[in-house]
Amino acid sequence: MMTVRIQTEDFDLGQELVSMRLAEHAKQDGLAVNNIGALVSFVGQVREFTNDSQNDGDNIHTLTLEHYPTMTEKALTAIELEAKSRWDVIDTLIIHRVGTLQPLDQIVLVAVTSAHRGEAFKACEFIMDYLKTSAPFWKKETTSQGERWVEAKLSDDAAKERWK
Amino acid sequence: MNINILYFARIKESVNYSSENIDLPSDVETVTALKNYLALRGENWANLFNGKQVIRAAINHALVDDMAKIKAGDEVAFFPPVTGG
Structure with a gap:
């Protein structure tokens, strides 16, 4: 299964991972089975302080995420499909929050299950690298120095290039 | 031809509508x-669309490059490089 959820509300990390880990899949003989041997996940959270080359160490008060509805879901589904075509994974999940968040709030969850760990590790990192550079989200932070749009990072483009 | 244009993030703020x-x-x-056509609307628009800033475009929810063709009824979106995750 490939799941994409864009939401303002928080998610229960434990619950999401347990339901992926225990997910059963119908087989040709009609029996539901679980052949998952590995679950890899990534959680992104709002920092307490800015940490980049231009602005380092400013207190973050809020982080607001804007997105492009319709395109966001399409872009994330396309990334999951690409991951599935490259690696032998079972299920993929992307939850991305939008709206105004506070420091230490969860922003994003990517989780991947597979029979063996290698495929899930690779697919999870691939999904995050592509999400960072091709899904239409924009972050604006309010800090002790005022309000500003977060700049895209060259290192994120480089991370994506590795998978070409 | 008639199209819809959407603006996001700092571009939306700069042109003052979405x-x-x-x-x-x-x-x-x-x-x-x-982009060249929009740049003629005034200084604010020229600064955004004169090619000095990186502005990404999507047509009907798919990322495109600047050579992409526009058809009647398309939804064209302009936005800065993305920063999600």
Whole structure:
């Protein structure tokens, strides 16, 4: 299964991972089975302080995420499909929050299950690298120095290039 | 031809609205031509669309490059490089 959820509300990390880990899949003989041997996940959270080359160490008060509805879901589904075509994974999940968040709030969850760990590790990192550079989200932070749009990072483009 | 244009993030703030429906002259057929056309609207628009800033475009929810063709009824979106995750 490939799941994409864009939401303002928080998610229960434990619950999401347990339901992926225990997910059963119908087989040709009609029996539901679980052949998952590995679950890899990534959680992104709002920092307490800015940490980049231009602005380092400013207190973050809020982080607001804007997105492009319709395109966001399409872009994330396309990334999951690409991951599935490259690696032998079972299920993929992307939850991305939008709206105004506070420091230490969860922003994003990517989780991947597979029979063996290698495929899930690779697919999870691939999904995050592509999400960072091709899904239409924009972050604006309010800090002790005022309000500003977060700049895209060259290192994120480089991370994506590795998978070409 | 008639299209819808959407603006996001800092571009939306700069032009001060999020969407518009517009009738384009017949010679505006690509993303580049549309950017040049919008740049004629005044200083604010020129600063955004004169090519000095990186502005990404999508047509009907798919990322495109500046050579992409625009058709009547398209939804064209302009936005800065993305920063999600």
